[in-house]
Structure formats: C-alpha cells, structure tokens
Amino acid sequence: MDIIVCVKHVPDTTEAEVVIREDQRGIKTEDLPYVINEWDEYAIEEAILMKERLGGTVVAVTVGPEEAEATLRRCLAKGADWAMRIWDEGLEEADGFAIAKVLHAAIKDMKYDLILTGTQAGDDGYAVVGVALAELLGIPHAALVKKIELKDGSAVVHRELEGGLEEVVEVRLPAVFTIQTGINEPRYVSIMGIKRARKKELRVVSLSDLGLTVDEVLQSSWLTIKRMYVPPPKKQAVIIQGSPADVAAQIVEILKSKGLM
Amino acid sequence: MRDIFVLAEHRKGEIRDITFEMLSKGWELAEQAGGTLTAVLLGHNVDEHASKLAEYAKKVLVVDNPLLENFNAELYQQALAHIIKEHKPTLLMMGHTGFGMDLAPALAVQLGLPLATDCIDLCLDGGRLLVTRQMYGGKVNVEAAVRVAETYLVTVRSASFEAKEGVSAGGEIVHVDVPIQEVDYKRFVQYVEPPKGEVDITAADIIVSVGRGIREEKNLPLIEELAKALGGVVACSRPIVDKGWLPKDRQVGSSGKTVRPKLYIAIGISGAFQHVLGMKDSEMIIAINKDPKAPIFSVADYGVVDDLFKVVPELTKKIQEAKGG
Ligand SMILES: Cc1cc2nc3c(=O)[nH]c(=O)nc-3n(C[C@H](O)[C@H](O)[C@H](O)COP(=O)(O)OP(=O)(O)OC[C@H]3O[C@@H](n4cnc5c(N)ncnc54)[C@H](O)[C@@H]3O)c2cc1C
Numbered sequence: 172m173d174i175i176v177c178v179k180h181v182p183d184t185t186e187a188e189v190v191i192r193e194d195q196r197g198i199k200t201e202d203l204p205y206v207i208n209e210w211d212e213y214a215i216e217e218a219i220l221m222k223e224r225l226g227g228t229v230v231a232v233t234v235g236p237e238e239a240e241a242t243l244r245r246c247l248a249k250g251a252d253w254a255m256r257i258w259d260e261g262l263e264e265a266d267g268f269a270i271a272k273v274l275h276a277a278i279k280d281m282k283y284d285l286i287l288t289g290t291q292a293g294d295d296g297y298a299v300v301g302v303a304l305a306e307l308l309g310i311p312h313a314a315l316v317k318k319i320e321l322k323d324g325s326a327v328v329h330r331e332l333e334g335g336l337e338e339v340v341e342v343r344l345p346a347v348f349t350i351q352t353g354i355n356e357p358r359y360v361s362i363m364g365i366k367r368a369r370k371k372e373l374r375v376v377s378l379s380d381l382g383l384t385v386d387e388v389l390q391s392s393w394l395t396i397k398r399m400y401v402p403p404p405k406k407q408a409v410i411i412q413g414s415p416a417d418v419a420a421q422i423v424e425i426l427k428s429k430g431l432m
Numbered sequence: 433m434r435d436i437f438v439l440a441e442h443r444k445g446e447i448r449d450i451t452f453e454m455l456s457k458g459w460e461l462a463e464q465a466g467g468t469l470t471a472v473l474l475g476h477n478v479d480e481h482a483s484k485l486a487e488y489a490k491k492v493l494v495v496d497n498p499l500l501e502n503f504n505a506e507l508y509q510q511a512l513a514h515i516i517k518e519h520k521p522t523l524l525m526m527g528h529t530g531f532g533m534d535l536a537p538a539l540a541v542q543l544g545l546p547l548a549t550d551c552i553d554l555c556l557d558g559g560r561l562l563v564t565r566q567m568y569g570g571k572v573n574v575e576a577a578v579r580v581a582e583t584y585l586v587t588v589r590s591a592s593f594e595a596k597e598g599v600s601a602g603g604e605i606v607h608v609d610v611p612i613q614e615v616d617y618k619r620f621v622q623y624v625e626p627p628k629g630e631v632d633i634t635a636a637d638i639i640v641s642v643g644r645g646i647r648e649e650k651n652l653p654l655i656e657e658l659a660k661a662l663g664g665v666v667a668c669s670r671p672i673v674d675k676g677w678l679p680k681d682r683q684v685g686s687s688g689k690t691v692r693p694k695l696y697i698a699i700g701i702s703g704a705f706q707h708v709l710g711m712k713d714s715e716m717i718i719a720i721n722k723d724p725k726a727p728i729f730s731v732a733d734y735g736v737v738d739d740l741f742k743v744v745p746e747l748t749k750k751i752q753e754a755k756g757g
Contacts (some may be wrong), residue, residue: 173499182568184568184569185573185644185702186722186723187567187724188725189571189572189725191572198568198572200739257727260708267537267549268537268540268541268546268547271537271541271754290533292592293569294567294568295567296549296550296565296566296567297549297550298528298533298537298549298550299537299547299549301537302533302534302536302537302538303537303540303541305538305539306537306538306541306542306664307541311617311618312507312534312538313534313618314505314530314533314534314536315530315533327621329624330530330534331530331687332443332529332530332531332687333448333529333627333686333687334686334687334689334690335626335680335683335687335688335689336443336623336624336625336626336687337623337624337626338502338503338530338549338620338623338624339620339621339622339623340504340618340619340620340621341618341621342617342618342619343617343618344617346617350672352671352674352676353670353673355674356675369690393546393547393548393575393578393579393580394548394563394576394577394578394579395577395579396547396574396575396576397562397575397577398574398575399567399572399573399574399575400572400573400575401571401573402566402570402571402572402573402727402730403574404729404730405730405731406730406731406732406733407729407730408717408719408729408730408731408732408733408734408735408738409733409734409735410729410734410735410736411555411734411735411736415738415742415743415746416746416750418736418743418746418747419743419746419747419749419751420750421584422734422747422750423747423750423751423754425718425734426662426695427754429694429695429716430730431638431662431694431695431716431757432662432751432754
C-alpha cells in the first residue's frame, strides 16, 4: 500500500485571543501556537496503521511555509517515510481549491494506492481540498470517513452523516478519503521516532518545479477574502462574577429561582 | 432573469430541515434578484416530496431514477452537472452536510465553477456573489467575494436561516429525464444506525456536558459528581467521544444527539457550531469556560469565565449543601 497523506500546519486558536489584522483580511498569527490540523492527525495515523499491517510507504505532503516543516517532522516521527513541502510566498492568499490544484500538480505523477486528507482544516474550515483533489486526479473519493476496510483493489468505508448515522460505500482504489476525527487513536510522538525522523528526506519543492505560477494558481481561487470581523453575538450571556465560591452560590440561587433544584 | 436553485436533501424518506432553511433564503434572494426559485429533487419514488417542495418554490425539477434512490455523490454529480448546463441557474445551494461535503467540491471542479462552502449568509449584488462564512472555530466572520461566474455553487451551514412556513407557492412540478450512468467504482452498501446506549440523554431534564477543557480522562469524575448532585446526566462534545472517554450516545451536536433539556451546563466546551446545533434550543444554558471569547458565550444565558477545575468542585459542593439543608 503506497499512501499519500496531505497535511496542514494550522494556528491553534481554541484558547487564544484572535486579533484581526489592520487590513482586515487576515488575523495576526505571530503569537499563536501552531499545530498539525486535528483531522490530519487522524489521517496520518490511519496511513501508518495500514503501512504497519500491509507494508508499503507513507508520504506526508503539505503546502506551507518553512514553519510547516514542524508538522511534516511530526508525521515523519510517527512513521511516514518521507515528506514534501511545497511553497511560494504568494500562496498565503490561496483558498482550498487553489491548494488542491497545487497538490494535484505535485501528486499526479507519484505512485499511490490511496490518498488521505483531513475532512477539513480547523482554521479555514473549507472542507474542499480532498474532494477537489480527487476530481482533479480523476479518481473516486469519499468524504467524512470514520472506518476503512481494505479489500482487493477496493475499500469499504463508513462515511459519517448527521446524527451519528453512517453510510457504507465501496470505493475502487486508488481513491481519496477525507478522514473524520475519532477513526483511530493517534499515537504520541516518541523520542526514537524524532531521532529517526532527522534522517528522513524532507523535499522542498517550489511552484515552478511543478510547472505552475502563483498567478495561475491564485486566479483559479474560488474566494477572495474582503473583510474579517468579530461575529456580533446573537445573544450575550450574563457573566456571573466573583470567586469560585461566590459564583457557585449565585448559580445555586439561579437554579432555585427557576425551579431546577 | 435567472434562477436560484436549491438542491433538496432527503434521506430515508424524509426531507431534511436544511432544505427548508435554504428554500426560505432562496425565496428571499430570488425576490431581490427578480428571478424564480426552483427546488431540485433527485431520488426515486419521490412524488410526495415533490408536492411538499411545491409549497416552497415556484418550480420543482424532479429527476426520478432508481439509481438515485440512495445518495451517491458520483450519480448525483452526473445529474446535477446535466441540470446546471441545461438551465444555467445563477446560484445552486446545497447543505454543508455529510451529503453536500461529499458532492459539492467535485461538482465545482468538474464544471469549472466556483464554490463557497459552509456559508452562513449570501448576498447577490448585480452579477456578483458575496458570502459570509466563519473561520477559526467561529471566532471570526469572513466576508468573501466569489470568483465571477455564470453559476455559483454554495454549501450552506445548518440553522443559518430560519425555515419559514411554505408560501403556498403552487410550484410547477416538472419531471426531467437526465442520462445517468451507473458507475462501478463507487457503490452504496447500506446505512448503519448509531448504537443505542444505556442512557438516553435526549430524555434528560438536566444535562452536564463536558468538552476538551477537561484535559484528561481521569478528571471526568468531577463532571459526574456535579451531574449526580443536580440529578442530571453527563453528556459531552465530540473530542471526548473521539478519545473514547465517553460512549457515542453521550455526544451532543450535529453528528451526535440534539437535546432540549431544561438546563444544559457546558463545561470546557468552546461552542463550535456543530456542537451548538445539538444544544441551542435548551431552555437554559450555563457555560463555564476560561476563554472570555469562546463562542459558547453567545448561545449561553449565563456564563462563568474561569478555570473549570476551580468552579466545578465549588458548584458541586454548594448544590449538595443546598439540597442537604
Ligand atoms: C462534520 C463534523 C461534525 C461534527 N460534529 C460534532 C458534534 O456532533 N458535536 C461536537 O461537539 N463537535 C462536533 N464536531 C467538532 C467541532 O467542530 C469541534 O471540534 C468540537 O465541538 C470541539 O469540542 P470542544 O469544545 O470540547 O473542544 P475545544 O474546541 O478544544 O474547546 C475546549 C474549550 O475548553 C476551554 N478550556 C480549556 N481549559 C479550561 C479550563 N481549565 N477551564 C475552563 N475552560 C477551559 C477552552 O477555552 C476551549 O474553549 C464536528 C466537526 C465536523 C467537521
């Protein structure tokens, strides 16, 4: 099984304050911690589990600046064989489709049985790259995959729908599956893994190496960001203030007054 | 004058809510643009659905074909590509759902049309489409312009638009014959229902729900004790189920359960829209989160901005005292 996994290095904004840039077309990223996209962490794990069972290779590919190598190194430390980073300064503005075009140019002549991506990226939430890539490559796909059973030349996959319902489909390989969280238990990175990763190849590729120009990639973008702003709250919660003990006492009063206790 | 198309989403004999939400928005956009609203219905033996949709749209385009009985992105893509080429609508909306996420990007690439995903608002301005969507887990709204095209494709987030009552549109039902070829590379096998657990959280009056803020599995008893003191049940956000700390039947949200208890306490939950979809209609919501900017505070009635590890034990204690005394 030769598997390509597309991964993204993203800012983790769950607990951080998000500050919008002056030009309103992006956020300030300098002070934010960066991590591997949550969905991709499950995708790389799934690929490595398959490789451990069946042999073959796992390649991690990202479109991102030099800092994104941290995410590729993480994939290498977990067991990917080699990694590729594609970048050009102009790609800052790229949307999901533009990224899919770049990945397509990089992947189309590689050897693979399976391509995995995350269902979406936690930062922009487009949920576009995997399915668009499949269509560009002319191979089948399944999105939101929560279980993969490999058969001879095909895979039976469970797609997650609303309410926890799953749809089972059989898909011929090679195919692209976009992975949903919870499909496996991502492993921790071991010290041994980190050591071994240092010796693994991390290839850096430019757009011109792929025969592309920034302009043509960006022109194909579907979206242009005009303005970012903090969403106006639909409703603003009454904030209960005070020490934990005070707060607890106030909540008890509220619950009593509503007949909830 | 060109048209707004809405792809009806239905599954196992039911039209899904997102369809009516999109039809409401579609009606509004069509009126503004001086166009008409068309519902597109792909399926098999779907006459009842067609009559229902005719209350909401001026026209219902029906492709009735046994191959379309169950959702299969490849076959739906063939049918939609044909319809779009033939009718050239200004806009085709579908749900940002398990269905739309599998279908829309491939359709857009095939037809060379731009797609805006997960939109919470849309605005047609002359020939341009402006969309509003969210980034960074709901902490930022983004207005984006879609590349100018003859037809725009969008996927719409659930519960972004209110589903209004049918306008008795008296829509004309038009059956169209679209060539669809069976494909051998992707085949629907079956649906698998989620396992039924031992606790039905949808029946509970009081839910104490825990998210990733709890950090480690060994901290869960903190939440269980609070739930016990209140006589409620424990539920959770998705990451807690993904990690295997609680069973799937405890998950609240779009891919879990929808709950409407009298009291929902969200602890260490950020308030991603997929979670909010499952709990926003609770009668009272209290959120405990140390991040004052967490989106959960814009759906909660009461909020506590503090460390859950300090607040929750105090709260449990005070409730036990109040109940004991
Ligand atoms: C197709 C799809 C379907 C999905 N379905 C669902 C679903 O059904 N249900 C669901 O929940 N999610 C669902 N998700 C995932 C969703 O997008 C979010 O990733 C998830 O809801 C985040 O869970 P969380 O709030 O627990 O974690 P996080 O977003 O990581 O938030 C943790 C919160 O805890 C707070 N916190 C941390 N430490 C403390 C502390 N000591 N004291 C107080 N607060 C603290 C942080 O400030 C943060 O706000 C789905 C996603 C996709 C793509």
